[in-house]
Amino acid sequence: MLRRIVVVGASLAGLRAAETLRDRGFDGELTLIGEEPHRPYDRPPLSKQVLQGTWEPDQTFFRRKHGYDALALDMRLGVRATSVDFRARRVTLAGGTFADYDRLIIATGARVRTLPGIAPRAGLFVLRGLDDAIALRRELMHSTRVAIVGAGFIGLEVAASCRARGLHVTVIEALPVPLSPVLGPTLCEMIASMHRDHGVDLRTGVAVTDVVGESRVAGIVLSDGSRISADVVVVGIGVTPNTEWLEGSGLTLDNGIVCNGSGEAAPHVYAAGDVARVANRWHGDAPRIEHWTNAVEQAVHAAENALAGPAAGTSFSSVPYFWSDQFDRKIQFIGRARPHDEMVIVDGSLADRRLTALYRRGDRVVACLTVNQPRALIKYRKLLAGGAAWEAAISGTAVS
Amino acid sequence: MKVVVDLSTCDLHGLCVEAAPEVFEIGDDGALRVLIDTPPEGLRAKVDKAVRECPTGAISIEE
Numbered sequence: 131m132l133r134r135i136v137v138v139g140a141s142l143a144g145l146r147a148a149e150t151l152r153d154r155g156f157d158g159e160l161t162l163i164g165e166e167p168h169r170p171y172d173r174p175p176l177s178k179q180v181l182q183g184t185w186e187p188d189q190t191f192f193r194r195k196h197g198y199d200a201l202a203l204d205m206r207l208g209v210r211a212t213s214v215d216f217r218a219r220r221v222t223l224a225g226g227t228f229a230d231y232d233r234l235i236i237a238t239g240a241r242v243r244t245l246p247g248i249a250p251r252a253g254l255f256v257l258r259g260l261d262d263a264i265a266l267r268r269e270l271m272h273s274t275r276v277a278i279v280g281a282g283f284i285g286l287e288v289a290a291s292c293r294a295r296g297l298h299v300t301v302i303e304a305l306p307v308p309l310s311p312v313l314g315p316t317l318c319e320m321i322a323s324m325h326r327d328h329g330v331d332l333r334t335g336v337a338v339t340d341v342v343g344e345s346r347v348a349g350i351v352l353s354d355g356s357r358i359s360a361d362v363v364v365v366g367i368g369v370t371p372n373t374e375w376l377e378g379s380g381l382t383l384d385n386g387i388v389c390n391g392s393g394e395a396a397p398h399v400y401a402a403g404d405v406a407r408v409a410n411r412w413h414g415d416a417p418r419i420e421h422w423t424n425a426v427e428q429a430v431h432a433a434e435n436a437l438a439g440p441a442a443g444t445s446f447s448s449v450p451y452f453w454s455d456q457f458d459r460k461i462q463f464i465g466r467a468r469p470h471d472e473m474v475i476v477d478g479s480l481a482d483r484r485l486t487a488l489y490r491r492g493d494r495v496v497a498c499l500t501v502n503q504p505r506a507l508i509k510y511r512k513l514l515a516g517g518a519a520w521e522a523a524i525s526g527t528a529v530s
Numbered sequence: 531m532k533v534v535v536d537l538s539t540c541d542l543h544g545l546c547v548e549a550a551p552e553v554f555e556i557g558d559d560g561a562l563r564v565l566i567d568t569p570p571e572g573l574r575a576k577v578d579k580a581v582r583e584c585p586t587g588a589i590s591i592e593e
Contacts, residue, residue, distance in 0.1 A: 146582065153578070174585065195590070423545065426583055453543065453585075462543070504542035505556050511548055 133158040135436065136221055136229045138211045139237030140164025142172065143403030143425040145192055147235045150433035152201050160203055161229045163221070165238075167208035168260055169198070174422060176263040177284055178455055181291040187264050204229075211238070214379050216396055233398050233436040236376070236387060237429060240369035240404040240420065245279065245338065252346035255364045257284060269362050270295055277301075277350050277360035279338050281308030283454045285366035286321065289330050290456040300331040300358050302338055302350070313463065314473045317487060317499060320480050321461070328457050369420060371405045386418040391445030393432035400436050402428035411447035412515070413466060421452040449514050459483060462507045465497030465514050476524065478503060486510075488523055495523040532568050532592040533577060537561065540588040546580035553577055 135151060137144045140162050148162050164170070171190040179185035188194075198205065210224045214234065221229045242256040255266045270276070276292045278285045281303035292299045305311075310318040325332050333352070340351040341363055349359035371386040380396065382388040387401040391409040395401045401408070403425035407416040427448050435443045453462045467473070467489040478485030478501070486506040489497035495518050498510035513523050533553060540562045546554040552573055557563045569577055581589045 149582070172587075192587075422585055423583060430582065451545075460541075504544055505560065508544040508547050508556060511544065515548075 132156065132232045132437065134161070134229075134231050135159070135233045135235065136161045136163065136231035137235045137237060138163045138221060139239055139403070139405070140166070140170050140205070140207060141237065141239055141403070141425075142170065142192075142422065143237035143239070143429040144235070145170040146426050146429035147237060147402060147433040148201060148203060150430045151437065154434060154437055156437055158232075160201070161231075162203045162205045163209060163211055163223065163229065164205070164207045165210040166259060166261075169193075169205075169207065171260050173258075176260065177257055177287040178291055180260075180263045181257075181267055181270070181288065182294050183267065187260055190260060210375070212375055214376065214399075216380060216399065219398065231398075234400070235429075235432050235436060236395065236399065236401040236405060237403045237425075238372040238375070238405045240371045242365070242369050243367050245341065245365055245367070248341050251341075251343065253343070253360075253362050254341060254347050255362065257288060257364060257366060258369070266362070266364065270297065273361035274298055275300075275360045276362045276364065277358050278364045278366060279350070280366040280368070281305075281322075281332065281334070282366055282368065283309070283452075285364070286325065286456055287454060288364050288366060289325060289332075290328070293328050293330060293457075298331075299329070300333065300360070301325065302336060302352065302358075303332070303334045304337045306335040308332070308334060311469055312467070313499060314467060314469070314471065314489070316473060316480070320483060320501075321456070324457060324459065324483055369404065371418065373405060388416060392435045392440065392443035393428060393446060394435065394440065394443065397440070398436075400432035402432040408446050411445055412449050412517075417450075417466075419450050421450060423451045424448065449511065451511070459501055460504065461499065461501055462504065463497065463499045464507060464511050465489065465495075467497040471496060474524075477506060488520075490520050493520050494518070495520050531571070531574060531577065533564055533566070534590050534592055535562060535564055536588045536590075539586045541586045543585050545583040545585070546589060549580040549583055550576035554580060 137147050170192045213222045242258045275298045278301045281301050289299050289301050307315050307318045337353040342348050347363045373383045386407040387395045389395045389408045393400045393408050404420045407418045409416040451464045472490040475487045484502045486503050487499045500507045553569050555563045
């Protein structure tokens with residue numbers, strides 16, 4: 131009998147798991163543990179609305195309308211889970227308290243990487259949490275020059291937000307073309323040109339070797355010997371899954387918690403979101419995916435399977451989806467493209483920066499990218515989920 | 531149940547159209563349309579999914 135469920139991690143995946151458990155009728159003790167002192171909040175607006183100053187930080191909180199009473203949670207915030215004992219079914223928390231469970235859902239997410247060998251100092255920022263966003267925004271109010279390390283989606287969104295604030299922005303990227311392993315070189319060149327047209331000094335194929343300034347940052351040094359002065363440096367070079375607390379627990383940890391298609395990492399233990407590698411039928415393997423919708427889908431799936439038990443478990447199948455807002459463009463991507471997949475623009479153009487592109491591997495369409503064409507994405511999302519043949523996808527564009 | 535969409539926060543991700551195509555559509559004008567304001571109970575699971583998956587929290591159900 132299920133009396134106690136513990137969810138570790140109080141961000142999107144943890145919250146959606148807790149909500150789903152209650153939606154599906156679980157009326158036992160439900161504990162939600164979060165390391166941050168904040169109630170669950172939404173991360174995508176941090177690099178955009180919050181940084182630009184169009185939203186106050188509290189607008190990012192979930193359940194602002196409904197509150198938490200109906201969920202009847204034992205919400206323990208500002209406390210980190212430090213270990214788990216699967217035999218005793220007990221999670222130990224910092225400070226020595228614990229939470230016992232019949233089912234455990236792990237959604238501890240990921241944390242940002244920092245530049246190796248570079249000590250923290252004033253003016254040096256990462257952007258992952260609400261506190262990061264608040265501190266960075268405050269700093270940007272009296273800054274003029276920002277250097278951003280890493281031209282991934284976070285780096286580029288921060289760049290666009292800083293330009294919107296009228297700041298001088300330099301972005302440093304080690305790859306020759308930013309994002310190209312994900313989107314392919316042609317579309318990444320388009321995104322790079324867009325940033326340059328908006329006044330971003332985007333430097334690619336060059337690494338950061340040092341951050342200068344002792345008590346606070348004064349600039350960065352690049353591998354080509356050049357030096358860029360900056361009041362603020364923002365590092366956005368990817369994330370690492372938060373699994374250290376599980377080392378030695380017996381779970382399979384390999385760039386995340388390895389789970390079967392039910393989201394199960396061990397008997398009675400499930401994982402979801404950025405920390406998890408759930409076997410995904412559509413994807414063909416067990417990828418670690420850092421996208422918003424993935425966190426929701428895996429959380430719902432894990433919660434449902436935690437209630438149903440292993441015998442009734444359903445296998446996870448989902449087409450990855452993410453989006454990014456930069457300047458006046460919404461980039462949406464669904465599926466999975468690899469560097470050598472063929473890319474064809476089926477509507478719009480690079481020149482307009484408004485387009486729909488399909489990615490082909492063999493005779494299948496494997497991914498779709500749109501720029502400011504949200505309707506097209508809906509059509510191709512359906513085709514991709516059904517494993518559409520390339521010819522069908524292409525002819526589909528002809529008739530619509 | 532009554533479905534309410536806050537069009538000022540809708541960001542056209544289209545996940546609701548996938549979750550509940552009977553209820554949501556993006557029209558030729560590019561705006562989200564609610565096709566049935568008060569969908570039958572049989573569609574509740576689909577509408578719930580649309581609410582849960584909306585990245586901007588633009589959809590709500592009023593009983």
